[in-house]
Amino acid sequence: MSHAPRFPFSAVVGHDDLRLALLLNAVHPRIGGVLVRGEKGTAKSTVVRALASLLPALDVADDCRFGCDPAAPDPQCPDAPHGETATRKPAQLVELPVGATEDRLIGSLDLERALTEGVRAFQPGLLAGAHRGVLYVDEVNLLHDHLVDLLLDAAAMGRAHVERDGVSVSHAASFLLVGTMNPEEGELRPQLLDRFGLTVQVAASREVTTRTEVVRRRLAFEADPAGFAAQWADADAELAEHIRAARDRVEHVVLPDSELRRISALCAAFDVDGMRADLVLARTAVAHAAWRGADAVAEEDVEAAARLALPHRRRRDPFDEPGMAEDQLQQALSDAAEQADEQPPDDPDDDPDGPDDGGPGGGSEPQDEPTGPDGGGGGEQQEQPGGGDSERSPVGAGQSFRARLLEVPGLGEGAPGRRSRARSRSGRTTRATTVGGHGLHVTATLAAAAPHQAARGRSGPGLILRSDDVRRALREGREGNLVLFAVDASGSMAARDRMSAVSGAVLSLLRDAYQRRDKVGVITFRGDKAELALPPTSSVDIAAARLRSLRTGGRTPLADGLLRTQHVIRTEATRDPQRRPLVVLLTDGKATVGVGGATGSKQAVDDSLRAARVLAGTGTAAVVVDCENGPVKLGLANQLATALGGPSLRLEELSAENVAGVVRAVSGDSGLAA
Structure with a gap:
């Protein structure tokens, strides 16, 4: 079957670092792959797909599902021993979709043979298909973490190991791994970033001449793909020969x-x-x-x-x-x-004290301490009596810390993440069921059918199944949540040391949300109204940047802050109904502005409590972080927590180092539980 021509690799304009990184991995796949970071519309996918056309064609054993080279077959190949016939095939570009399951990636029990022949046989996954070719993952930052781990393990070792459903298989999986991502849609954890061999940042050129040429070539390709590819065929063939020659040479290059x-x-x-x-x-x-x-x-x-x-x-x-x-x-x-x-010294033991500490990275230069996005922060600010309306400069973030886990109770079904318990298509199997579940529970299905085989007249291989034998797998994993930070930025909170501590706490919680793959939003309230400072996003870089510019001062429209939070939750529910919200409210509870701008402390407090009860009535999980300080405490934040149906924590209790255990955002039976 013929395929439509791909955009030629040689015709790509610019992106020199990206092209070099891909070519070097094509020469030496053990480098560990390429992660391509860049904004949308920068031809990331186009360049990656073009690379596959340059890779040398492969001889593949005809009777091997794992792409073995007949001249040097994998001694542990599940399909070994191989016959003598082989077919020459182009190198494969295998694409892993974001919604792929673990079974699709690494392979699984061959259900057809298990159910018809009663034998355990392995059905290869995408890792086997990518052997000796390219495995491409678009939007790799949106792929579930455990699938990324599996990918990177296989890329580093050149092998895939499968232990599941009673099947134990190891097969060769040497491939060029390429992941592309838009950082605005969320980052990879630093631990996963390190596992990619090379990383390239791409951006659209700001040079008019370059942009013009990009558009000219793209339009020419769309008008006549075959003709355009033919124009660049010689250049691509020269690159392909260069890759082949470099592959032959790489094993003999000396590293002095x-x-x-x-x-x-x-x-x-x-x-x-x-x-x-x-x-x-x-x-x-x-x-x-x-x-x-x-x-x-x-x-x-x-x-x-x-x-x-x-x-x-x-x-x-x-x-x-x-x-x-x-x-x-x-x-x-x-x-x-x-x-x-x-x-180097002839005998390393001659220098028992080790290398001089003054070498690179050895401490001769002072090292910057991580202090969050804005470690400094303006001049001294004095809290004005009565919470006046004067505006203060942005405050610096206080010391960050490892935040304790704030978890939505119950069992959700949201996007894969690392915060709250959830039913999952790819998590661990907890049990078999006849109702609901995700996918077939093979072992339980076979066990249910086995006792009835004699009665059903089975006389040969295979099983005779009935519909009531079928068992489905209940799987449980973790989900990411919508975490909304509602931050009181009014005059009563504006003392520099207190707002600095609050900013540091929010940064710590943002870091935690990043690691747990949440979407985060920030709502601030000060003066006469609440403001959506950061619409919900998966990019904590953007969240941190917005937090840097947080301004304080003025009165406290707490009720409006809670109502605005509810509005954001309702809007997000139409976009992603499965993502459960968690509200983290940071305030001292001293409301001074009621609904509609009404003044008077009692009216404002009553309105805030009513708004809190309305929010609680939607089943939203919430945590109140009590920021009140001083010798006399009114306890208004505790009243808010009671109205919201969630716990109240002191600011210092957000640190996992200081407080043991797990905080559940709503105690007891909230109606969210499964």
């Missing part, structure tokens, strides 16, 4: 000890965790040397590799800026050059 020391010095200078960066940098430098036709790695190869392998490994926190400044790289390269030129 001086360049290995340069690599180690660079990784130490950037203070990367573990040794993965050193290995990736070495493999990438070797591939780069092979690509340029050299027999040994040189400084230029290490520098090119560092640009692709190190920037994302510096990002340990969701609020760290991605990337790497050019002057910082050049300084590190300069320092590493001194290390590369040094001769």
